[in-house]
Structure formats: C-alpha cells, structure tokens
Amino acid sequence: MEYNVAKYPEGYEKVKNEELNFLPDDEDIRESFMTELLQWLIQW
Amino acid sequence: MNTEELRKERIQLFKDAIRMEKKPKRIPYFGNLWSWKIIDAGYKLSEALFDYEIMQKVLRHVFENYKIDVLYETGWRNPVQVTSILGNEEYIINDDANSINIKDQCFMEAEEYDELIKNPKKFLWEKVVPRKNKLLREENNSGHFRKFLQKYGEFGEFMGKSSKIMQEEYGLPEFADPMAAFDHWGNGYELLFNILRGIKGLSIDIRRDPEKVSAAIEALDETFVKPRFERGKKLPKGSNKEYCVDMNPVMLGHTILSPKQFEKFYWPHLKRISDFAESHDKLVYIFAEGESSRFYEFFQEFPKGHFAIHTEQDDIFELKKRVPNIAVAGGMKSTLLGKGTPQECVDYAKKLIDELGSDGGYIFSENKMISYEQDCKAENLKAVSEFVSQYYL
Amino acid sequence: MVDLKELTQAVGELDEEKVTGILKEFLKTDPNEEDVQKVVNACQQGMGIVGELFEKNEYFVGDLIYAGELLNGAIDLLKPVLGSANSEKVGKIVLGTVSGDLHDIGKNIFKSMAEAAGFEVYDLGVDQPASAFIEKVKEVKAEIVGMSGVLTLSIESMKNVVDELKENGMRDSVKVIIGGNPVNKDVCEFVGADDFTINAASGVKICQQWVK
Incomplete structure (x- = not known):
C-alpha cells in the first residue's frame, strides 16, 4: 500500500516499523537510525 | 612495512601531532582534496558522481599518485545518486566548466521558529524534508522513499568498499569514526546557518529575535547532538586506535558572528565537545572555514593535546603562536599549488613544517578544500606530498 | 521634520525599531521631496557608520547583512513618497x-x-x-x-x-x-x-x- 511518508508521526512511524527490515527489531536502534536519517535528509 | 603497519603508523602520526607530547617522527599529510581529484583522474564530475566504480578509480588514482596520509573526502561529499532520487535539486553540476555548485539553502521561514522549537522532528520531517525533496511533496510517496532507502544503502556499501580499498590496499586510515564521530556540521547552530535559515536569514534573526534562535539551537541539539553524546559517553575512555581522531566538527557559520554572539550561539556546543574530550580523553579535529582570529580567546580554553584546528584563512603562524594549546592544520596555500612551481611549493611546505611542526602540533594540509582544476597543479601536489612524506625533523 | 542625526545614529546602531519609528513619524508629516531626500541621505550616512564599525572590528558579516536588510526596509517605507527624487550619483x-x-x-x-x-x-x-x-x-x-x-x-x-x-x-x-x-x-x-x-x-x- 502506498502512503504519505512525510507525515509525523504516522509516516515516520510506518517507515521506522515497516521499511527498515535490514535493522533488528529493536526500538532504540530503529529510532536512532531514523534520527540519523532525518538529519541526513535535511543536511544533504 | 605492509599496508596494515603503514595504516597504524599513519594513525599514530596524527595522534602524536595532536597530543604534542613528543617530537613527531614526521608531519602527517591530511589530503584536503575534493572534487579536484575527479578532474585530475581524467573524468567529468557527473561521470564519477553518478558511478561508484568510477569514483573508486578516482580514489585509487589519488592513492597511487600522491603520498598523503589521509584522504578526507572519499566520495561522500556530493551524494547525488541518493539525493536526486527524491527530486532534490541543490547540486548543480556543470561538466563543461568542471564545476559543482551547491545552492544557498533556506528551508524555513522566520515565522516558523515556534513550530521548530515545539517539535523539531515533526517540523523537519513534515515541512523541511519535503521542501528539499520535491518527490516527497506528492501524496503517495512511499514508493519514492523505498527507492531512496535502497540508494542510501548502496551509498553506504560504496563507502564501506572505498574504506576497505583505502585501508587494506593502500594503508591509509579512516580519518574519524563514522559511527561515533560528532557529525560533520550537524549541531543546531550550523543546521540553522546552512540549511534552515541560511546565512542571510540567520544574520537577521540573531538581531531581531536572539532568544528564539537560542531556543531553536537548543531544540535541535536536544534532537541530534544529545543522543550522540549519550552514545559517546558509553565508549571506552581514550582515543579510538582505529581512527586518527574521534570527533570532527566543521565550523562554517561562525563566520558571520561577533565574539559576543559566538559566546551565546556557538560556544556552548564547542564547550560541550571540549569538556567531553577532556573527560573521556578524545581527540578532536575542527575544520574552520573563513577567518577565526577573533575567537582565539575561546580556543585557548580547549584542553591541551586534544584539539587540532584546520584553518582555511587564518594566518596559521599567528594561530599557532596565540593558541599554543591546540595543534594547527592547513597552511599550504591553494593559490601557490594552483599557480606556483613545484620548487616554490616545496619551499613553502618546508617553511610550514619547520616553523609549525618542531614540537609536533602541526598537520600538513591544503588551506582550502581543493575543488576545481585551477586550485592545484598535479605536479605541485606530487612534489609537495613526496617532500612531506620524506622530510624528517 | 525628523531629527536627521538621530536617524543616522539609529541606522549606524542597527536599531531597526527606532529607524522604523522615526520613518513612520516622518511619513505622517506629508513630507516634500526635499525633506525625503534629506531623510534618505541620513539613512545612507548611517550605512557609512556601519561600514566604519565593520572596519574597526566592531561589526561582523552578520551585521552587514542585517544592515542591508534594515536599509532596504527603510527605503521600502519611503518608496510612496520617494517620487522621482533622484539624488546625484557618485x-x-x-x-x-x-x-x-x-x-x-x-x-x-x-x-x-x-x-x-x-x-x-x-x-x-x-x-x-x-x-x-x-x-x-x-x-x-x-x-x-x-x-x-x-x-x-x-x-x-x-x-x-x-x-x-x-x-x-x-x-x-x-x-x-x-x-x-x-x-x-x-x-x-x-x-x-x-x-x-x-x-x-x-x-x-x-x-x-x-x-x-
């Protein structure tokens, strides 16, 4: 299903929980990845 | 020496230079080589930036032709393969002129400070990210985002592979730990300066509403910087043996500030780094764009033997004299590398090392980011790097 | 007529509020072309002070940017009465x-x-x-x-x-x-x-x- 990623928290949470299958199922690791990803997206 | 021994030795050279505890074996060479190396290797900018295999050939070209100890930029600076997938149009490549420009950015309005301060993640994710990446303005954009994640992953793989080539085949170390490094220019003030408000917007905001600016910096630091410090505090004390330095902040936005403004808006972040470096015995390498002499009183507070400052435009001899507690880096003038003769360049390199490096405390490098064809002649870089690699004090 | 010296000084000190205040008062007086020109000159002299303070290392790049913004704002305010008043160009x-x-x-x-x-x-x-x-x-x-x-x-x-x-x-x-x-x-x-x-x-x- 297509959805709007650019919604917070809905899109953000959906990316974190459903799109990052290369990461372990650990909330802290995923949240930390998302924070870095967010910064990457605005910085680069 | 095999490549592994060479890598270890190079790491040690950097650590010794910053510690300033003993006379160094020789002065390390920090290769401040950016898009110039693509042209030097015989490629067009877009060829290398859009093809990781070509970029790796460019890296090999550098390692095989120039005797540097670190190559700082290993293909991460212009990640256009990743950014273009979301419709980001900040990078402007001109292959005829061999030039790349990055647009001045301003993705937030002055009226939006409250929104940013209230919930930085929400504001950045919903407003700034789509403003910067046009395809995320579409209603159903998860397909685009999946493609982005894939490209982001490929970029990571490329970086890993490049690092492996560099370390295992050529014995050059990674400069800073990519995981623990305090991200290049990711503190709140720099984000406002470089991305959110831009040089003009921030200059005005600082005058019109300094308290809002402070609150925004705090909110951004809480979001991005604090978690890194938390992770950093869990690391063992002492400098990581696998990397030259532990932290690598880049100062760009200090260039518009008065000393008083610097104290309010910038110093708290540096002070945090400084305290951490001292308490956890970490090594910090700061690249400071522009001219910073009005801030030397602040730099004098850095704990001795933990900091290096790479200056772009300061009088490096003066910096060394007035801020003796830090190591200095840079000094090799790009105007000389670009226009001078090999002999003139080597003479100047010798002067730099003799005057700045006798007690350690000096890292040889180009003052400016070598980016364009005329920033440096290949023969000059060859002569200089050969000289620096062989010149023992 | 407004106090031109005060206006020049306010521009020099980058006191945006004061500059705006003075100019708004001035506009209420339904000024003639000659007075408008005097006011513009006073603002420009204020910019001269900004330049001097920059050279003395009292102002920095951010201040220059702000000064430019302040002056643009002032000229915008004066635009309705500026008319064809054309000061001599140097x-x-x-x-x-x-x-x-x-x-x-x-x-x-x-x-x-x-x-x-x-x-x-x-x-x-x-x-x-x-x-x-x-x-x-x-x-x-x-x-x-x-x-x-x-x-x-x-x-x-x-x-x-x-x-x-x-x-x-x-x-x-x-x-x-x-x-x-x-x-x-x-x-x-x-x-x-x-x-x-x-x-x-x-x-x-x-x-x-x-x-x-």
Missing part, C-alpha cells in the same frame, strides 16, 4: 557574480552598501560570462567593474573578464575590484584587478576613493 558600477559561480549573498551586501553610498549599481546577477560585463560597461559607461565569487574557480572567470576588457581596449577606462572568499593580494595580481576585498564595507570605501 559613479556607476557594473556588478556581478562571475561565470561558474552561483553565490550572491556577498554581492548583494556590496550592492546595497554601494547604493547607500550613492553609486548607481547595475547588477548582472550570478554566473555571468565576460561578455555580459563588457556589454554592460559599454552600455552604461561605468567607471567601475565589481566581480564577486565564492568558489576558487571564480578566480579564472574574473581573469577572463579582465582579459576581455583589455582585448576590447577598455581596461584603462575602468577600475576593477574583485571580492569574495577566495580573493587575496596574489589573486588580485593574477586576475589583473586594481584592488580586492573580502568584505563589502571596505569594497565600497575603495570605490569611493576611485571616484573622488
């Missing part, structure tokens, strides 16, 4: 960011400060080839060419402009100033410019000396 400057470079912040600060100092500035914009400078200089008979750039590659482009000026036999009839992050004495010599600056305030001062 000289003409053709200004642009050179080929290959898209940065314009420094150029724009210089522009607003040069205009405040009484120059007529023809701003070509960014990424401008040598031919654009040449044509404009011919067209308006400018006394000064100002070239701006942030990237080091702009040095080569600046040199091209000077070379083209020479080829067109125009080099001796104009003064050339280059500005921006990568310029210094060596670069100035290489480019063949008359002078260089890394900040707008002293750049304007140099231009003023040329047209004296």
